[in-house]
Amino acid sequence: MVLRIGIIHNQEEKSIRVLQRLRGLLAMKDDLEIVDRDPQLVITIGGDGTLLSAFHRYSHRLNEVRFLGVHTGHLGFYTDWRDYELPELVNSLSDEQGTSVSYPLLDIVVTSANGQHQHFLALNESTIRKGSRTMVADVYIKEELFERFRGDGLSISTPTGSTAYNKSVGGAVVHPSINAMQLAEIASLNNRVFRTLGSPSIIGSHEWIDVQLKSSGEHLITIDQLDINSKEVVSIKYKIADERIHFASYRHMHFWHRVKDAFIRED
Incomplete structure (x- = not known):
C-alpha cells in the first residue's frame, strides 16, 4: 500500500534545503508518494507555527490525516524529528503501521x-x-x-x-x-x-x-x-x-521531555 504524503514548509532558507532533501529521499521509495491533495500523512518542515498552519489547513479532515513535524530551528512541542534525521525518518515511513497519538x-x-x-x-x-x-x-x-x-x-x-x-x-x-x-x-x-x-x-x-x-x-x-x-x-x-488531532507515532517524544527541554535544560 502506498502512503500519500503532503508536505508543508515555511520559507526559511534552511527549511527549503530540508524540503529538497526530503523530496529526494521520498522519491526513492516505491511505497511513499508526495501528493498535493488528500494526504494521509502531513509532514511539516519548520517549527510549531508551521505545524499550526498545517493543522488549520486540514482541520476539515482530522479523522483522515496524521501529522509529523521536522523542526529546523529550536525544539518545538509538535515537532519530533531534526533536519539531520531525514534518512531515519523516511525509512520509518516505509514501516508504516498506521499508529498515532491524539491530543485534545x-x-x-x-x-x-x-x-x-x-x-x-x-x-x-x-x-x-x-x-x-x-x-x-x-x-x-x-x-x-x-x-x-x-x-x-x-x-x-x-x-x-x-x-x-x-x-x-x-x-x-x-x-x-x-x-x-x-x-x-x-x-x-x-x-x-x-x-x-x-x-x-x-x-x-x-x-x-x-x-x-x-x-x-x-x-x-x-x-x-x-x-x-x-x-x-x-x-x-x-x-x-x-x-482530535492525530500525530504519527513513529517516534513521538515524551511530553515532559519536551517541557524539560523547552524550559529547564541548560545547553
Missing part, C-alpha cells in the same frame, strides 16, 4: 450581535482582550454565572497549548492525556469592589465556558494564529472538541 482541541463558537455564529477549532489557545482599556465579561461555566471578569483579558488553552501564552500568565502546564481546557485570567482587577477567582481553572470535557462581553467597543479575539478584531462580537463559547 478547542471547539470555539463566536457569536455576533446580529446572531451570526462563526465556528473554529484551535490546537493551542484562544485569548480575548480589550486593548488598552479594561475588558468586562461575564464568565459562565456550563449555564451558571461563575464570575464577572474585569482586567486585561482571558486565555483559554488546550493541554498542549498550556505551555504557550497560558504559562506566561501563570497557568498550569497540563499533560495532553487530560481531556480538558484551561481558563486563565490576564491581569484581573481585584479589590474591595471587584473580585474574580484570580487563579487558573481546569474545565472538564463535559463542561463548557461561555464568555459574554459586557465592555463596549472593539475586542481582539485570537484563535491560534488567527486574529479577529470586532465591535460586533457579544459572546465566545468554548468546549473540548469532538475532533
Whole structure:
C-alpha cells in the first residue's frame, strides 16, 4: 500500500534545503508518494507555527490525516524529528503501521450581535482582550454565572497549548492525556469592589465556558494564529472538541521531555 504524503514548509532558507532533501529521499521509495491533495500523512518542515498552519489547513479532515513535524530551528512541542534525521525518518515511513497519538482541541463558537455564529477549532489557545482599556465579561461555566471578569483579558488553552501564552500568565502546564481546557485570567482587577477567582481553572470535557462581553467597543479575539478584531462580537463559547488531532507515532517524544527541554535544560 502506498502512503500519500503532503508536505508543508515555511520559507526559511534552511527549511527549503530540508524540503529538497526530503523530496529526494521520498522519491526513492516505491511505497511513499508526495501528493498535493488528500494526504494521509502531513509532514511539516519548520517549527510549531508551521505545524499550526498545517493543522488549520486540514482541520476539515482530522479523522483522515496524521501529522509529523521536522523542526529546523529550536525544539518545538509538535515537532519530533531534526533536519539531520531525514534518512531515519523516511525509512520509518516505509514501516508504516498506521499508529498515532491524539491530543485534545478547542471547539470555539463566536457569536455576533446580529446572531451570526462563526465556528473554529484551535490546537493551542484562544485569548480575548480589550486593548488598552479594561475588558468586562461575564464568565459562565456550563449555564451558571461563575464570575464577572474585569482586567486585561482571558486565555483559554488546550493541554498542549498550556505551555504557550497560558504559562506566561501563570497557568498550569497540563499533560495532553487530560481531556480538558484551561481558563486563565490576564491581569484581573481585584479589590474591595471587584473580585474574580484570580487563579487558573481546569474545565472538564463535559463542561463548557461561555464568555459574554459586557465592555463596549472593539475586542481582539485570537484563535491560534488567527486574529479577529470586532465591535460586533457579544459572546465566545468554548468546549473540548469532538475532533482530535492525530500525530504519527513513529517516534513521538515524551511530553515532559519536551517541557524539560523547552524550559529547564541548560545547553
